[in-house]
Amino acid sequence: MSEIKPSEVTTVDGGEEKDWAAAKAFFDNLKTNKPRPPKPRFAVTIAVSSRTLFNMVAERKIYEEEGVEKYVAHQVEHESEPLKPGAAFPFVQALMNVNSRLRELYPDSEELFDIVLMTNNHAQVGVRLINSINHYDLTIERFCMTGGKSPIGYLKAYMTNLYLSKDSEKVTEAIEEGIAAATMFMPETENELSDTQLRVAFDGDAVLFSDESEIIVKQHGLDTFFEHEKEFENKPLAQGPLKCFLEALGKLQRKFYAKNERLNCPIRTFLVTARSAASSGARVLKTLRSWGLEIDEALFLAGAPKGPLLQKIKPHIFFDDQMFHIEGAQELGTISAHVPYGIGQKYHRGKLIEQPAKKE
Amino acid sequence: MVSTIQNTDVKQKDADLAVVVAVTTRAVFESADDDGGDVYGVGVAFPLLQALHKVNERLLEESPAESLLFDVILITTDDEQQQQCSRITGSTRHYGLEVSRFCFSSQEDFTESLLKNNVQLFLTTDRNEALRASQNGVLSALLDQQLASCPSEQLRVMISGDAVLRPDTDPVPAGQKGAQSFSTQLGQMRQKFGIFNSPLSIVLVTLHGGRESCGDALRTLRSRGVSVDEAHCLAGAPRGPILSVLRSHFLLCDVVSCLEE
Numbered sequence: 001m002s003e004i005k006p007s008e009v010t011t012v013d014g015g016e017e018k019d020w021a022a023a024k025a026f027f028d029n030l031k032t033n034k035p036r037p038p039k040p041r042f043a044v045t046i047a048v049s050s051r052t053l054f055n056m057v058a059e060r061k062i063y064e065e066e067g068v069e070k071y072v073a074h075q076v077e078h079e080s081e082p083l084k085p086g087a088a089f090p091f092v093q094a095l096m097n098v099n100s101r102l103r104e105l106y107p108d109s110e111e112l113f114d115i116v117l118m119t120n121n122h123a124q125v126g127v128r129l130i131n132s133i134n135h136y137d138l139t140i141e142r143f144c145m146t147g148g149k150s151p152i153g154y155l156k157a158y159m160t161n162l163y164l165s166k167d168s169e170k171v172t173e174a175i176e177e178g179i180a181a182a183t184m185f186m187p188e189t190e191n192e193l194s195d196t197q198l199r200v201a202f203d204g205d206a207v208l209f210s211d212e213s214e215i216i217v218k219q220h221g222l223d224t225f226f227e228h229e230k231e232f233e234n235k236p237l238a239q240g241p242l243k244c245f246l247e248a249l250g251k252l253q254r255k256f257y258a259k260n261e262r263l264n265c266p267i268r269t270f271l272v273t274a275r276s277a278a279s280s281g282a283r284v285l286k287t288l289r290s291w292g293l294e295i296d297e298a299l300f301l302a303g304a305p306k307g308p309l310l311q312k313i314k315p316h317i318f319f320d321d322q323m324f325h326i327e328g329a330q331e332l333g334t335i336s337a338h339v340p341y342g343i344g345q346k347y348h349r350g351k352l353i354e355q356p357a358k359k360e
Numbered sequence: 361m362v363s364t365i366q367n368t369d370v371k372q373k374d375a376d377l378a379v380v381v382a383v384t385t386r387a388v389f390e391s392a393d394d395d396g397g398d399v400y401g402v403g404v405a406f407p408l409l410q411a412l413h414k415v416n417e418r419l420l421e422e423s424p425a426e427s428l429l430f431d432v433i434l435i436t437t438d439d440e441q442q443q444q445c446s447r448i449t450g451s452t453r454h455y456g457l458e459v460s461r462f463c464f465s466s467q468e469d470f471t472e473s474l475l476k477n478n479v480q481l482f483l484t485t486d487r488n489e490a491l492r493a494s495q496n497g498v499l500s501a502l503l504d505q506q507l508a509s510c511p512s513e514q515l516r517v518m519i520s521g522d523a524v525l526r527p528d529t530d531p532v533p534a535g536q537k538g539a540q541s542f543s544t545q546l547g548q549m550r551q552k553f554g555i556f557n558s559p560l561s562i563v564l565v566t567l568h569g570g571r572e573s574c575g576d577a578l579r580t581l582r583s584r585g586v587s588v589d590e591a592h593c594l595a596g597a598p599r600g601p602i603l604s605v606l607r608s609h610f611l612l613c614d615v616v617s618c619l620e621e
Binding site for chain 2 (some may be wrong): 003015016017018020022023024025026027030037039040041066068069073095124126127130131133140141142143144145146147148149152154156157158232
């Protein structure tokens with residue numbers, strides 16, 4: 001049985017199998033050749049919000065300025081007009097491409113990406129969302145439209161491997177519950193992305209790894225950080241919020257390697273870190289090795305800006321914990337996702353942020 | 361023999377316009393750890409009754425002369441319960457439940473009682489009772505143990521998206537008429553409230569089908585005047601974890617097979 005799901009999976013009960021069989025029968029009977037969604041316990045589940053999948057900036061404005069009733073009425077009025085693609089759209093298309101390749105090689109496997117639409121939206125807005133999904137022919141068959149309620153419980157119910165949203169509060173809550181999550185940002189310009197390979201870039205500290213070393217930098221400075229990393233080179237770092245997602249990607253990659261497709265693998269991962277190779281890079285590579293994880297390309301910037309390099313890499317998504325790097329990436333056309341985790345949240349451009357009084 | 365008693369503590373609803381909901385006494389009152397006292401313990405359907413009451417309260421707030429309200433009756437479905445007349449009425453008064461009538465019937469004649477009282481929805485924890493009522497043409501829904509932890513401030517009704525038929529299916533099979541008219545009435549009640557802070561939430565759940573089924577169901581329900589609040593499309597994903605987050609009070613389903621699942 002696959003171990004793509006990080007959480008414990010309990011034994012399958014008869015009811016679950018019945019539901020699965022009924023759904024299978026339903027999809028097999030459809031006149032179209034639509035692929036049926038995979039069994040959640042074996043799949044890599046990616047939950048995307050409606051505002052990351054589609055560009056709803058104008059609609060959001062109506063919600064904020066005129067209230068929910070006008071917003072819903074507007075959506076219903078325009079429900080035959082497909083929404084424009086949002087920040088997560090290229091990522092979702094890349095996931096679909098990987099699924100096609102996986103289905104070719106492993107026609108009976110359930111180890112695929114499962115894309116779930118997880119939105120706070122009212123179900124009446126759902127008709128426009130469904131119409132838009134139909135328009136682009138996206139393979140999204142599962143969704144939760146919670147009508148205003150928190151999606152966190154549903155994220156857990158779907159054993160979500162990654163949650164993408166525009167709402168940083170929901171993302172923070174998800175991370176606190178142990179679910180890999182990030183807040184998405186649309187770039188100012190758009191780089192042309194690969195349509196044959198899913199490319200995912202990760203920052204190291206406080207994304208793949210814990211923020212333990214980040215804390216040393218912020219509190220004791222770079223020199224102490226270098227000494228510390230050299231001294232503890234052979235001690236693996238603790239894991240960060242996105243480690244399990246990298247792990248899930250790795251498991252799918254190995255399915256391609258097993259069929260001699262390493263050179264033609266439709267998934268490529270990148271580490272883009274401010275660490276330098278000479279002084280603090282070894283610990284990172286050794287940690288990944290100790291976890292049994294591979295990363296395809298590791299780029300050590302030694303403090304140089306990430307934007308220009310990412311522009312060359314052209315990932316479908318880039319995860320970083322510091323808004324400074326997110327903004328730099330955005331400016332040069334990279335779709336970025338902020339991971340609100342660790343000590344980096346208390347600093348902006350190296351300075352400690354004054355914490356505002358908590359909103360009541 | 362069936363007998364019906366009015367609850368004089370509660371204002372009677374307009375028989376023609378109210379939505380009559382019958383709940384079994386076994387669901388409402390707990391008799392497991394029975395000490396034989398005057399008053400029963402609280403059963404699994406308590407939050408449900410409170411939620412129904414909340415809807416009525418809010419409907420009357422919007423319009424004091426409102427007649428489209430829930431008319432809740434308690435019904436006994438076996439000989440043992442049928443004998444507990446004073447204990448049932450006493451417990452109802454004790455908890456201040458908004459129950460307008462009591463029907464004391466037995467296993468043999470409870471379906472007759474349902475029909476006589478023009479019950480539009482029968483709620484029970486017993487699957488066999490639900491099946492029997494359904495076979496006799498009364499819309500029924502099964503209550504489960506999870507009900508005890510459902511909210512009492514909002515009535516959450518689940519509608520099965522797999523079973524919602526398109527308007528062009530003609531004629532409507534007898535069993536489905538009940539579900540369709542009940543959901544239409546729910547839709548009318550729902551319209552009296554705004555999007556947020558409604559005491560009634562209608563939740564569409566598609567267990568087997570995908571987005572196509574769900575989209576169709578949303579449009580079909582809308583054409584019947586039912587504006588759904590939440591929509592969940594599972595496409596074969598395990599229902600248990602999702603349903604336990606949803607916390608709906610009961611599932612409204614067009615087909616008898618829902619009760620058999």
